[in-house]
Amino acid sequence: MKKNERISVITKILSDHPNEVFSYNYFTDLLEAGKSSVCEDVAIVKNAIELTGTGYVETFSGASGGVVYHPQVTSAEEVSILKEIADQLQSPARKIQGGFVYYSDILSNPRYSKNIGRIIASKYGEMGIEYVVTTETKGIPVAMETAHYLNVPMGLIRRSNRVTEGATTSVNYISGSSNKIKTMYLSRRIDLKDKKVLVIDDFMKGGGTAKGMTNLMEEVGAEVMGICVIFVTRSPAEKLVENFTPLIWMDDENLEAGLRVSLHSEAEN
Amino acid sequence: MKKNERISVITKILSDHPNEVFSYNYFTDLLEAGKSSVCEDVAIVKNAIELTGTGYVETFSGASGGVVYHPQVTSAEEVSILKEIADQLQSPARKIQGGFVYYSDILSNPRYSKNIGRIIASKYGEMGIEYVVTTETKGIPVAMETAHYLNVPMGLIRRSNRVTEGATTSVNYISGSSNKIKTMYLSRRIDLKDKKVLVIDDFMKGGGTAKGMTNLMEEVGAEVMGICVIFVTRSPAEKLVENFTPLIWMDDENLEAGLRVSLHSEAEN
Structure with missing residues (x-):
């Protein structure tokens, strides 16, 4: 050769x-x-x-x-990737009854999920992460890409108890969208004891799901090295978790006038 | 430079x-x-x-x-990748109460999901696929990797109607594991009309989920170019769909004696 x-x-x-x-x-x-x-x-x-x-x-x-x-991702590339996504979110066609914004297609597009995964891996690449965890469903592609770039496995937390997961550890959490108490489950075959874990979530309003994942990580003896959330709403300002890294802020106070979206990375720079 | x-x-x-x-x-x-x-x-x-x-x-x-x-994947590499997965499935530690085999961790490991995605993309790379679809949850990583290698988006079918998906098209299907009639939902914002679609499923026993996905594709006017299933049980021999490409066969007739696993690609060669 x-x-x-x-x-x-x-x-x-x-x-x-x-x-x-x-x-x-x-x-x-x-x-x-x-x-x-x-x-x-x-x-x-x-x-x-x-x-x-x-x-x-x-x-x-x-x-x-x-x-x-x-x-790694340069901060200029990070802004350009996230800005393209933020611009799409502002399209009026994405408004859903009940004050929601449709973004499933974005996270299910390999181009975007790979880029977001690369951004997250770039932020946590030097922290010795041993596992990425997420709660089903929409965040799975990004969590998988992050796991790929960090070269670690992904641990999937389920929102219902599935026979195919075998014995599980479960915690209760407050679901932000419905304000109900729900339960999340992690297979006991995924051994996270003393493992350095990165928690990924696709969307945060009150922070109930992220708080639930943090509690679940505590139950199984894992060390949470960071929580990264792709879309975070401006309100409520107080979230149930304190330390998390948002990528894109959503301001949906007056969705009829159009969603206002801003990048966390731009605010920081 | x-x-x-x-x-x-x-x-x-x-x-x-x-x-x-x-x-x-x-x-x-x-x-x-x-x-x-x-x-x-x-x-x-x-x-x-x-x-x-x-x-x-x-x-x-x-x-x-x-x-x-x-x-592309050479047939030797395909056999070697799938054989490594099949060998793992045969571990007695993977037996789950009720005759199931634990494989979530395999599909949530980027190394395996990337390799399986590459195998599937290699099989369908020249068919002009425009969309990959799968039903949540465990098959998502492989479907995403296949979509990445084919450079197309992934359409996610949900097992319950989610407000965040907006208006949906739904079909009923027979769930293999529980033999109950269930419903699957696809957001109407995913336009599959006249699109060439590749259907991916992680597991098939009776074929109810695959049949449901085929029906759903018909409802939305998509053309199913192929159905690829990662794990398929030997029994029942008659499945609800006729044309599908299995990657790994599972023979769980007598699980206590250990799962027998074989590769479809080896049988063909």
Whole structure:
């Protein structure tokens, strides 16, 4: 294989497996090339990926040396991705009876879910996250993409007790949309004891679901490293959880006049 | 940017955006290189990607010329991916009261869901699929990955009527696990009229859910190009749908003696 082809292959492998460490030996065997050639190739890939602004490549030298690609999003790209979503939300056609805004299609579009997942993974990439958890249903694609970029599994919390999950741990929570007490369930086969967990939710109004997930994580002995919520309503200003990272704020006080949407990342900058 | 770096950047962009056509102009502008250089670079990337067995790169020449990466899975890789999953299912620890087998964690692991999605996309990549649909919940990650590789949106069918989906189209279906008549719902904001649709389901016993999805697709005027199901039980031999592509067969006649699992792809070969 020629040098140019080796570079293409290394790029493809690193890019397809974010946050996974590959040893130099893996590449020398695969590419049938010497270690010094592979080191040179990796240096070029490292440079190129960093030029694209999609992350950085870390290398470890020595006998147990290796290469790993950490995806990242620049703040300019984050604003541009979230702004495109926010603009769509403001379309009057998205208003639903009862003061809701339709956004299922956005989170079920791989383009958006991948980009949002990359943004979230970029924020939590250096915290040693071992598991991403979310409560069904609409947040699943984004949680999966985040898990992919962080190279960890996703733990799915159910809103009803399913026989296919086996024995479960459950907690009660206040459902924001209906203000009723509901129950959420996590299979006991998902072992989160002493695990560093990132909680993802698609939507927050009162914060009941996020609070429920935090309580459930406490029950199973997990350490919550962060709560990231894609869409958060401005009101009520007081949420049931204190520390969370919102991506897009929704101001639906007067939905008839059009939803006002703003990005958390812009407010911060 | 040097030639080597251009090759790395082109690989990264094509790999991150399967089945998306990029014009040569896009690359000449981005890389600040002449068209003949970019054509040479693309030829090298095409060769390298094809050497990895992860797909092929198609190029169109002429004024409206462009480049597109089609992911593919070799049959050897397909067998190896599915066999690893089948082996895990046979673990006695996965038995659940009531004759079920626990597999939620497998489909919620990005590594497996990405690989299964790539296998499915590889099978249907040349059929002009415009939408992937699935019924919540466990199949969502695989459906999303398939949609990503096919570069199309995913339409999520709900098992209960949610206010956040707006007006819905619904059909009744027979739920295999409980043998009860249930209802499934698709938001009317997802326009599938005359669209070529790929139906994905995580599990099939009687085929009630798949049959329901087929009926729902008929109601909304979509054309079902295929039904792909990840896990299918051997019994009953007669399913409610005739044409479907199973990935892994489960033989749970005598679960106490251990689940027997076989790959559809191996039987075919």
